[in-house]
Amino acid sequence: MPVVDTPVTLTPSDAVLTDAEVHRIRNDFPILGTEVNGKPLIYLDSGATSQNPVSVLEAEQEFYEQRNAAVHRGSHSLAVDATDAYEDARAAVARFVGARTDELVWTSNATEGINLVAYAMSNASLGRGGEAARRFALGPGDRVVVTEMEHHANLIPWQELAARTGAELRFIPVADDGTLRLEEAAAVITPATKLVAFSHASNVLGTINPVARLVRLAQDVGALTLLDACQSVPHLPVDVKALDVDFLVFSGHKMLGPTGIGALYGRAELLNALPPFLTGGSMITTVTMERAEYLPSPNRFEAGTQRISQAIALGAAANYLAETGMERIEAWEETLGARLVRGLGAIEGIRVLGPDAGRPRIGLASFDVDGVHAHDVGQFLDDKGIAVRVGHHCAQPLHRRLGLTATTRASTYLYTTTDEVDAFLDAVALVRPFFGAHR
Amino acid sequence: MSTGLEQLYQQIILDHAKARHGSPLREHDGVGRVGESHQLNPVCGDEITLRAGVADGAVTAVSWDGAGCAISMASASVLTDLVQGLPRDEVIGLVDSFREVMRSRGRIEADEEVLGDAAAFSGVSRFPARVKCAMLAWVALEESLLAANA
Numbered sequence: 001m002p003v004v005d006t007p008v009t010l011t012p013s014d015a016v017l018t019d020a021e022v023h024r025i026r027n028d029f030p031i032l033g034t035e036v037n038g039k040p041l042i043y044l045d046s047g048a049t050s051q052n053p054v055s056v057l058e059a060e061q062e063f064y065e066q067r068n069a070a071v072h073r074g075s076h077s078l079a080v081d082a083t084d085a086y087e088d089a090r091a092a093v094a095r096f097v098g099a100r101t102d103e104l105v106w107t108s109n110a111t112e113g114i115n116l117v118a119y120a121m122s123n124a125s126l127g128r129g130g131e132a133a134r135r136f137a138l139g140p141g142d143r144v145v146v147t148e149m150e151h152h153a154n155l156i157p158w159q160e161l162a163a164r165t166g167a168e169l170r171f172i173p174v175a176d177d178g179t180l181r182l183e184e185a186a187a188v189i190t191p192a193t194k195l196v197a198f199s200h201a202s203n204v205l206g207t208i209n210p211v212a213r214l215v216r217l218a219q220d221v222g223a224l225t226l227l228d229a230c231q232s233v234p235h236l237p238v239d240v241k242a243l244d245v246d247f248l249v250f251s252g253h254k255m256l257g258p259t260g261i262g263a264l265y266g267r268a269e270l271l272n273a274l275p276p277f278l279t280g281g282s283m284i285t286t287v288t289m290e291r292a293e294y295l296p297s298p299n300r301f302e303a304g305t306q307r308i309s310q311a312i313a314l315g316a317a318a319n320y321l322a323e324t325g326m327e328r329i330e331a332w333e334e335t336l337g338a339r340l341v342r343g344l345g346a347i348e349g350i351r352v353l354g355p356d357a358g359r360p361r362i363g364l365a366s367f368d369v370d371g372v373h374a375h376d377v378g379q380f381l382d383d384k385g386i387a388v389r390v391g392h393h394c395a396q397p398l399h400r401r402l403g404l405t406a407t408t409r410a411s412t413y414l415y416t417t418t419d420e421v422d423a424f425l426d427a428v429a430l431v432r433p434f435f436g437a438h439r
Numbered sequence: 440m441s442t443g444l445e446q447l448y449q450q451i452i453l454d455h456a457k458a459r460h461g462s463p464l465r466e467h468d469g470v471g472r473v474g475e476s477h478q479l480n481p482v483c484g485d486e487i488t489l490r491a492g493v494a495d496g497a498v499t500a501v502s503w504d505g506a507g508c509a510i511s512m513a514s515a516s517v518l519t520d521l522v523q524g525l526p527r528d529e530v531i532g533l534v535d536s537f538r539e540v541m542r543s544r545g546r547i548e549a550d551e552e553v554l555g556d557a558a559a560f561s562g563v564s565r566f567p568a569r570v571k572c573a574m575l576a577w578v579a580l581e582e583s584l585l586a587a588n589a
Contacts, residue, residue, distance in 0.1 A: 037443065372509075373485075373507060373508035373509060374483070374508075375483050375485070375507075375508035375510070375569070375572065376448075376508045376509045376510070379444070379447065379448075379566070379569070380444065383443060383444040390483065391482060391483045391484065392483075392484050396484070399484075405484035405485075405506060406483050406484050406485075434448075435448075435453060435456075435509060436453055436457065
């Protein structure tokens with residue numbers, strides 16, 4: 001344990017991925033061989049949720065068939081086995097992002113990870129955690145900074161935290177080309193700023209944000225940093241120490257893992273000073289009828305029976321990605337992203353959001369079709385077996401900033417072929433004629 | 440083109456999506472009591488503001504502003520043509536019939552005698568994700584009529 005199904009057909013090298021190799025990878029993903037509406041499935045919605053390789057599905061099943069027991073309690077053999085598998089998975093996922101094992105806290109998903117930090121800061125603001133937690137306390141005059149391109153998950157928890165504590169919430173604006181206006185970031189990140197929370201890569205624009213510059217601006221004023229890495233950890237090599245952020249969150253289901261599991265990374269020194277968010281069993285040392293003492297990280301933040309099978313399956317997913325090679329996946333998706341942007345840009349009446357072809361972008365593209373609503377675009381593509389995301393992608397403020405209410409997004413992954421991208425582009429070219437929107 | 444897509448996007452729907460009868464929103468002075476409703480589908484951001492006038496138990500005027508997909512905009516346009524001049528109680532009955540068809544998952548075919556052009560939306564009921572799009576204007580009308588009566 002954990003079960004690691006090394007994709008043996010892969011070239012064990014740092015050679016770039018090819019379509020032939022991607023076709024072999026696809027054999028590991030049962031769902032990619034299915035049909036939708038009588039057409040072979042073309043899955044271009046990995047930005048919302050990714051598909052699962054057999055090794056991940058088997059890891060979860062194998063746990064239930066052979067090791068199912070509560071972890072970190074009980075001393076029977078099965079409980080020990082389950083605990084080992086659970087902690088091995090933590091080690092695998094921690095290693096995958098360059099974190100120490102005690103710095104990786106399991107959460108349900110990135111949303112819960114962000115809420116964990118926000119509510120822990122809230123508790124610190126009420127005086128919980130004592131002197132050690134004072135650095136997390138917020139009040140009137142303090143500031144939290146986000147960006148205008150955030151997913152609602154990295155916006156609303158901070159709105160609520162600001163409302164509870166009297167702190168103010170400010171944002172770094174987005175330029176027309178889908179990049180952050182860094183010249184304004186320095187003005188927004190003032191000495192009153194206690195936390196800067198921003199996304200590594202935008203789920204709508206595909207923009208890869210300049211983490212180092214923003215971290216430096218935050219550190220210069222003594223602010224903490226939280227990176228929403230939902231769209232980066234699955235798609236490019238991420239090393240939390242190299243990024244030098246204080247907190248980082250990601251979701252398992254976007255990186256070949258199951259739903260219901262994600263992780264929060266935090267620097268050990270911070271996690272051990274942060275008051276807990278959820279409290280209850282398994283996160284304590286001594287409990288009296290009046291008070292309790294808490295375990296250090298990560299158990300401090302893992303109250304109650306945990307998501308054991310999901311964690312183990314996420315460990316298998318991290319191993320699958322590591323075996324394939326994150327540099328290779330990044331390069332492959334860069335190729336696909338550029339193909340999407342160039343192809344969409346060549347179709348009349350299509351406005352592609354985000355950076356131009358050739359500028360840093362993850363392998364996704366959101367676009368507006370002149371005269372056709374995104375819902376109708378998505379329906380048209382679905383009829384051809386093509387799954388895309390339509391709507392505001394949980395980023396209403398960003399869409400409002402760009403003068404749009406809804407867009408269509410195609411997002412790729414390591415199992416996406418260039419043929420699929422081309423079939424998608426061919427289908428998009430038919431959308432405006434079908435709806436009579438072309439002139 | 441597969442039959443599924445053509446059943447959903449019948450020509451009459453595509454035409455109404457562009458023609459948008461009843462749009463833009465008007466003041467409706469002197470048509471009786473006027474009620475208004477704003478409806479938003481938070482999933483996709485589709486929205487509509489609809490005003491209906493009622494006098495002597497009949498729907499005298501309907502107008503609306505909206506932004507949304509072809510299904511939601513065409514539905515508002517068809518509804519406008521269908522209900523103006525009809526007795527209020529009959530209109531409420533039409534909303535109920537339309538809702539019943541929409542929720543039927545394709546089991547109930549709309550009666551064209553009753554629903555007129557709105558029968559073209561029968562195909563929508565096979566696409567559960569789009570039922571809200573088709574219903575948006577009808578819910579707005581229902582609430583406008585309640586507001587006009589208040």
